[in-house]
Amino acid sequence: GESVGLHLPTLSVQEGDNSIINCAYSNSASDYFIWYKQESGKGPQFIIDIRSNMDKRQGQRVTVLLNKTVKHLSLQIAATQPGDSAVYFCAENMPLYSGGGADGLTFGKGTHLIIQP
């Protein structure tokens, strides 16, 4: 089965409200998580990441929370703007080989965030 998944395929919020996008993962050995934003016709864009030794990390208008006990990851977007409309993917690291080097990523299916005016 899929290692990383999302609870909702679509999330609709009012402009100016806060958005919370959730993600569940199944690989307890994963130690690095990333949120990507993908706008229509474009490749995924890095938003924020978090390592497993952290519970929370904040960026500009975004916060990622990690609950390792229940293997849950969330992305909070403050004061949602029209430009936030996109599909949001969570991803976890997937160690490719023991010799070192960068890791591949396992992606969930994504949540489509829709901003209502």
Added chain:
Amino acid sequence: GAGVSQSPSNKVTEKGKDVELRCDPISGHTALYWYRQSLGQGLEFLIYFQGNSAPDKSGLPSDRFSAERTGGSVSTLTIQRTQQEDSAVYLCASSLGTGYLTDTQYFGPGTRLTVL
């Protein structure tokens, strides 16, 4: 500098034909990745290069898929005898390849492949 670029942006081909997709990574990035994204789906990892070597080819869907990278830069993904189920957006990403856990991958815009 410029981001990851991919060409062509769109490719329509007939079933049974071969196609080549190209990826130009960010200058200085030694790691390069190929992913496939089917309609409304997440990204499926295909293959990863560190320099010109691909230590892990387990993600390639079948032996019709192959990839190479030359000069530690440009990579091509080749699909032979294309099938309709190969229709998808093929995304390339690159990273510094530092070996650190937090080596961020930067994605290109993708190539949309349609097999008729």
